[in-house]
Amino acid sequence: MLKEYKTIREVVGPLMLVDHVAGVGYNELVEIKQENGDIRRGKVLEVNGDRALVQLFEGTQGLKISTAKARFLGRSLELAVSEDMLGRVFNGMGEPIDGGAPIIADERLDINGQPINPYARDYPNEFIQTGISAIDGLNTLVRGQKLPVFSASGLPHAQLAAQIARQARVLGDDEKFAVVFGAIGITYEEADYFIKDFNKTGAIERTVMFINLANDPAIERIGTPRMALTAAEYLAFEKGMQVLVILTDITNYAEALRETSAARKEVPGRRGYPGYMYTDLAQLYERAGRIHGLKGSITQIPILSMPEDDKTHPIPDLTGYITEGQIILSRELYKRGYNPPIDVLPSLSRLKDKGIGAGKTREDHAGTMNQLFSAYAQGKEAKELSAILGEAALSDVDKLYAKFAAEFEKRYIAQGFNVNRSIEETLDLGWELLGILPRSELKRISEDMLDKYYKPAVSD
Numbered sequence: 001m002l003k004e005y006k007t008i009r010e011v012v013g014p015l016m017l018v019d020h021v022a023g024v025g026y027n028e029l030v031e032i033k034q035e036n037g038d039i040r041r042g043k044v045l046e047v048n049g050d051r052a053l054v055q056l057f058e059g060t061q062g063l064k065i066s067t068a069k070a071r072f073l074g075r076s077l078e079l080a081v082s083e084d085m086l087g088r089v090f091n092g093m094g095e096p097i098d099g100g101a102p103i104i105a106d107e108r109l110d111i112n113g114q115p116i117n118p119y120a121r122d123y124p125n126e127f128i129q130t131g132i133s134a135i136d137g138l139n140t141l142v143r144g145q146k147l148p149v150f151s152a153s154g155l156p157h158a159q160l161a162a163q164i165a166r167q168a169r170v171l172g173d174d175e176k177f178a179v180v181f182g183a184i185g186i187t188y189e190e191a192d193y194f195i196k197d198f199n200k201t202g203a204i205e206r207t208v209m210f211i212n213l214a215n216d217p218a219i220e221r222i223g224t225p226r227m228a229l230t231a232a233e234y235l236a237f238e239k240g241m242q243v244l245v246i247l248t249d250i251t252n253y254a255e256a257l258r259e260t261s262a263a264r265k266e267v268p269g270r271r272g273y274p275g276y277m278y279t280d281l282a283q284l285y286e287r288a289g290r291i292h293g294l295k296g297s298i299t300q301i302p303i304l305s306m307p308e309d310d311k312t313h314p315i316p317d318l319t320g321y322i323t324e325g326q327i328i329l330s331r332e333l334y335k336r337g338y339n340p341p342i343d344v345l346p347s348l349s350r351l352k353d354k355g356i357g358a359g360k361t362r363e364d365h366a367g368t369m370n371q372l373f374s375a376y377a378q379g380k381e382a383k384e385l386s387a388i389l390g391e392a393a394l395s396d397v398d399k400l401y402a403k404f405a406a407e408f409e410k411r412y413i414a415q416g417f418n419v420n421r422s423i424e425e426t427l428d429l430g431w432e433l434l435g436i437l438p439r440s441e442l443k444r445i446s447e448d449m450l451d452k453y454y455k456p457a458v459s460d
Contacts, residue, residue, distance in 0.1 A: 379405025
């Protein structure tokens, strides 16, 4: 029998203090029952002696503490999981919001998960195709990797997230692939866009969606990515599926952390964010990976909008320390109408070398990737030199590099949000663009690969 307490002493914002409690644990679920029968839920944030600090999911407005009763449930927040989750849309608390019936649970899992034993981790080394050349060709996503997208206010990261969710797949006929999409603190308009896009394209059939809206409580915002990752762990490690988790926007998650921390009167860290934000983000990101002996995997693409376009802001800064690279969106490319506006030079996938080559993508992938990076960097330098000194200051080879950079941006990067390229199409396009340059300039590709694939472009 669960014990009820009538000792609610104080309410401040979404927080309440309950006195004279016994046997209460951190993160434990709480039900607050009012005199009229209404029930609100919350969780224990802190226990100090016989006092418990509780944060309510629904807020405390209209709560009459003199007659309310607190009941501690002896368990933390759980998610009902089943393969029937695929094709469904849930709110940030794991409740269906698509008009369908509640999930008949195979099991109920604690949303805080269990950390993967480092010894049990398997190394990420298999290619995931997103259909986007700037990622597949140059910053390859590998199964089990954490590869964030660094965006900024006003840039089309929502369209990029939807495109990846639609197009991503693993190569191999026998592989079961699923997408878990966690939207954190988004607007009604964005939520409507994602749901309609996934339904229209049929991507919803292999997707589990968790939608937390901007007007939902901050505590729900903190639970949403954990709900999504719990669903992903079930599909990956119990059902043997290859799962891609897309979380947008991590900045809204961090803001909710800061709001909760301020309500608890904790000592703030950098820019007012709690000092434990690094640990908290790591708890999310490190739930990606592969495990020895299990077929499934979890790959993460967290998307965050950098406040004031600042890469040194605590959220992208800490994320960069934990994850294996980053995809950076460019405001300059976006202004010129190039979508998706991925800035390939500062972008990086630290595991890309592990997921490419013969038997994974194609034998020429590593060489062409390095050559495209080098040629694009030289081409951008040539264009900047031309803008300062005039085109007459460029040598004939410099002019070819400038032409290459322009064509590379126009054809390779700016493929649009509705074009899905196979890895073969991406590699072939890379060779087509490298044909603009003389063979003697392609020093990062082996002679046998040049003999097999290189064709000089026909001059105008």
